[in-house]
Amino acid sequence: MNLSSHATLIDDVYVIGFTGDLDLSTLPKLSDLLTKAINQAHMHLALDLDGITVLDDAALGVLLGTASRIRTNGGQMYVVCSNPKIVDYLRRTQLDRIIPLANSVHDIPRI
Numbered sequence: 001m002n003l004s005s006h007a008t009l010i011d012d013v014y015v016i017g018f019t020g021d022l023d024l025s026t027l028p029k030l031s032d033l034l035t036k037a038i039n040q041a042h043m044h045l046a047l048d049l050d051g052i053t054v055l056d057d058a059a060l061g062v063l064l065g066t067a068s069r070i071r072t073n074g075g076q077m078y079v080v081c082s083n084p085k086i087v088d089y090l091r092r093t094q095l096d097r098i099i100p101l102a103n104s105v106h107d108i109p110r111i
Helices: 024-039 057-072 084-092
Strands: 003-010 013-022 044-055 076-080
Touching: 003 024, 013 024, 024 044, 024 057, 044 057, 044 084, 057 076
Parallel strands: 013 044, 044 076
Antiparallel strands: 003 013
């Protein structure tokens, strides 16, 4: 039920790193953070999920909605994760077909 985050700008990609759980209990905080990132006119967003211990379907829906909003505005969203458990979940749900996955922030294509 905990979620913390930190943000940084790398080139023109706004990177938000998360630690904790991305689940139903943390959706309000997740939604607020992502909305603020989009409203600050960041066209390209990367979500670093390496510190995540739980990712559920509700949080996945929020990620998909955010990716759609960013694409509508001409940007791109990426998910960064090297945790095999989380990466496997993202691939099983086929999120990786909609949102590009990278093993590290340095693997994100430079825009």
